[in-house]
Amino acid sequence: MPKYRKTWTKTLDSFDFNEMPDDFCRVVWLLLPLILDSEGRGIDLPAWVRSRMFPLRRVVDEADIKRAFDFFESRKMIVRYKVDGRSYFYSVNWTSYQSGTEKESPSLLPPPPSIEKEQSGEGQEPVKSLSGGDQAEVGAAESASASESVNASEFEFVQTPFTKMNALVSNKICLTRENSDPDRWDAAINQLVTDEITEADIDAAVTWLTKAGRTILGAQSIVKACAVEKSKRERNGRPKQSDADFEAAMKAAADEYERDHPNG
Numbered sequence: 001m002p003k004y005r006k007t008w009t010k011t012l013d014s015f016d017f018n019e020m021p022d023d024f025c026r027v028v029w030l031l032l033p034l035i036l037d038s039e040g041r042g043i044d045l046p047a048w049v050r051s052r053m054f055p056l057r058r059v060v061d062e063a064d065i066k067r068a069f070d071f072f073e074s075r076k077m078i079v080r081y082k083v084d085g086r087s088y089f090y091s092v093n094w095t096s097y098q099s100g101t102e103k104e105s106p107s108l109l110p111p112p113p114s115i116e117k118e119q120s121g122e123g124q125e126p127v128k129s130l131s132g133g134d135q136a137e138v139g140a141a142e143s144a145s146a147s148e149s150v151n152a153s154e155f156e157f158v159q160t161p162f163t164k165m166n167a168l169v170s171n172k173i174c175l176t177r178e179n180s181d182p183d184r185w186d187a188a189i190n191q192l193v194t195d196e197i198t199e200a201d202i203d204a205a206v207t208w209l210t211k212a213g214r215t216i217l218g219a220q221s222i223v224k225a226c227a228v229e230k231s232k233r234e235r236n237g238r239p240k241q242s243d244a245d246f247e248a249a250m251k252a253a254a255d256e257y258e259r260d261h262p263n264g
Helices: 009-013 023-035 046-053 062-074 113-119 133-148 152-157 161-173 182-194 199-211 219-234 243-260
Strands: 041-043 078-083 086-091
Touching: 023 046, 023 062, 041 046, 046 062, 062 078, 078 113, 086 161, 161 182, 161 199, 161 219, 182 219, 199 219, 199 243, 219 243
Parallel strands: none
Antiparallel strands: 041 086, 078 086
């Protein structure tokens, strides 16, 4: 997670900002740069935004977050896109307002399909600015420049098994490496890749842990549960142990993580 991000003073004079439906929407827009990665990307799930943006707030309505993001999209303040059926977004004017992000860790989220087309030599229309009025042309030019700066090696980086699994897990549990224990997170993702865990295994593990009332605090929370689900899948839907032993194994996997994190 970045240590700091910039707020542009001209935001106060922006028609887009002042015409937002309410102050909650304005707060979300002002806080948004704090949760985006070095490329201005994020996961397009209200639960992900809420967990990153309001980690200490008990009550934040995800419907309000969705409404805010629908407004941002309607004003072209963000662009939503999908890769492999998963939803992401990016801030169009990211490079206009932020600097120094090249010193941060590379984005683990996949780039928009338009960037992939650029790598293959296909042309694309420049993305329009997200802010209103006289900023439109400037935003479009700088957004196109930002797209061109993504080179082939960066695109290959996000296609590794680790980064694919990382994006999949983040999407499924609505958490990311940045708001977890980074070392334990990385070890867990590597283990899931080594074990050849599938999306179906993750879905089944998350469903079981949720029904059991277990709190998922990071990728490491689901490793053993995923291993059990893989075992079930490989044996045509039946666990290696009896049903009672299987339930005990799942409970032990969840309890082990809770012991490592007594304070939640």
